Amino acid sequence: MVVLAPVLLISFVLLLMQHTPASASGGGLLAGGRRWGPRAVDDGSTKYAVVFDAGSSGSRVHVYCFDGNLDLVPIGKEIELFKQKKPGLSAYAKDPQEAAESLVSLLEEAEKVVPVELREQTPVRVGATAGLRALGTERSEEILQAVRDLLRDKSSFKSQPDWVTVLDGSQEGAFQWVTINYVLGKLGKPYSNTVGVVDLGGGSVQMAYAISEKDAAKAPEVADGEDSYVKKLLLKGTTYYLYVHSYLHYGLLAARAEILKASEGNDYNNCMLEGHHGMVACFFNHLGKYKYGDDTFEASGSSSGASYSKCRALAVRALKVDEPACTHMKCTFSGVWNGGGGDGQKNLFVASFFFDRAAEAGFVNPKAAVAKVKPSDFEEAARRVCKLNVKDAQATYPDVSEENIPYLCIDLVYQYTLLVDGFGVDPYQDITLVKKIPYSNSFVEAAWPLGSALEVASSS
Incomplete structure (x- = not known):
């Protein structure tokens, strides 16, 4: 499976405030034209997206609902469904099947809040992070395959094999930056008005913040196979140069x-x-x-x-x-x-x-x-x-x-x-510690899955 490359990360941003008709192919385009996930379902007014954050310290499921303007719509009394459990998938390194089964209870919680008639059209993504990255390719792929099999056999959501993957660190950091700036209403404003993000997970830590075009031009070259330091994003009609780096082994x-x-x-x-x-x-x-x-x-x-x-x-x-x-x-x-x-x-x-x-x-x-x-x-x-x-x-x-x-x-x-x-x-x-961010009359988890959900929702 081709690793997600985020050079054109989150091209969905062209659509964030300029919601255009869906293309026939659907899916959110990432770098290199790779698509991760199908179009989010649209019942005429709302779309659902399900994202699993398979981190090193635990697994979490997020379910989001968006309206036609890509504003979040409450799910019940909350702005999102969020459930979590420990340990993470990497704790089952020697038993891939048990790793997959650990997600069943979270999957069931997600299915409860998505209308029955929309479940089979609702995309489900699983993004594993530093815990699986640290296991190495062979072991992590065995676990991912077991998760793919679980979603195929036991999930009522729409899934495909390549929608279950290990996120590269820069993708995780960029999605986190989009999440927080989206909820704060910063997107579309000058880069100096945005906020920087440090996300300390269990296995890695990510730093992401917008820099000037002049500083972006000074970014050092990286070796083949490494993530570039700067991602050029177009968000709500504004071009951002996002410095993002993930430090594996420093969660x-x-x-x-x-x-x-x-x-x-x-x-x-x-x-x-x-x-x-x-x-x-x-x-x-x-x-x-x-x-x-x-x-x-x-x-x-x-x-x-x-x-x-x-x-x-x-x-x-x-x-x-x-x-x-x-x-x-x-x-x-x-x-x-x-x-x-x-x-x-x-x-x-x-x-x-x-x-x-x-x-x-x-x-x-x-x-x-x-x-x-x-x-x-x-x-x-x-x-x-x-x-x-x-x-x-x-x-x-x-x-x-x-x-x-x-x-x-x-x-x-x-x-x-x-x-x-x-x-x-x-x-x-002064720095701001954030667990959840106020949004409308509720709170949103300050985590990368919302950035991912926005990407898939914006493509429909």
Whole structure:
């Protein structure tokens, strides 16, 4: 299967506010003319689209309904159907059939909200992200094939084999940027009025923001097979040059492994809470170990406890901030060009695990949809947490799940380090943590599937 190439990503945007008649072939065109999914169904006034986000930490299903102007229409009392479950598909690396079966309950929830007469015309997409990318081609393809078979045999929605695929990181980041700017009503405005997006998943982290045409012209060439740094998009009649890059191995769960891997001797325990010896979780096989993918790392705490400053030094080392391979004037980390900065990055929306950990650490209301914070808030929280042992951390942060308690110090340290040292955000710059975004009288999940659903809906 040809990997999605996003050079002409989201050509649907020509239609976002200029809704033209459907072509005979239907489908949303991506780079290279590849089509991912059929036209969304149109019953005369509404269209439905179903998108599965098969992430590394869990699977989620989104069902959207659009009117003729591509505005979201409520589904029941909510603006979308959103359901999720854990673990993700990559947790079933050795059992593809079980991986596919894990989506059944989500599929059933989606079918409940789409009218019976429209289900067989409603497109269903499955986009797997960093978790499956990390498994390698053979294993991920086995799981994808099992999912295709499931949709063919047990789903009432319209599906085709190539509508179930692994998203490349830049596609995921671009769809996320479209989602947030669409909901905020920014599309069609000058690039300086748009917001930048950082999406921290379990296996990868994406940065996307609009840059000037002048900065876009400075984008370094990339090696064959790699995603280009800049995507040219036409959204609501406005041309945008979108800087987007996905950092595989630097999502929150993957970064734990990178930090532990970067340790020398047993200094990994500077990031682990005292008393972490006897807790059992799905991420490690036995006591004091952390398992990610096929690798297992020492992760026990020491009697002296964690150290914020020493753990931060490990996080900086893992990010390769001073990577010698950086041949550009400005880099983020690991030798990656930073896009040049500018107005499109000054208003930053930060999603996924950033919001989750902030809420669990107590400096964001977990019931809020959006919150204004500063990177320094993560630093302050990390300093408090790293002083605790496992028992005290459990008592202090009851909203943190048992398997994540030992990693609360390393997670918060990493998030601060990623923002400040990795992406060069000022520690005291205001950023917006976002879980859901207000839309009309409801809220929309701040996730890439809406961008994907818009792409398929706009082609009809």
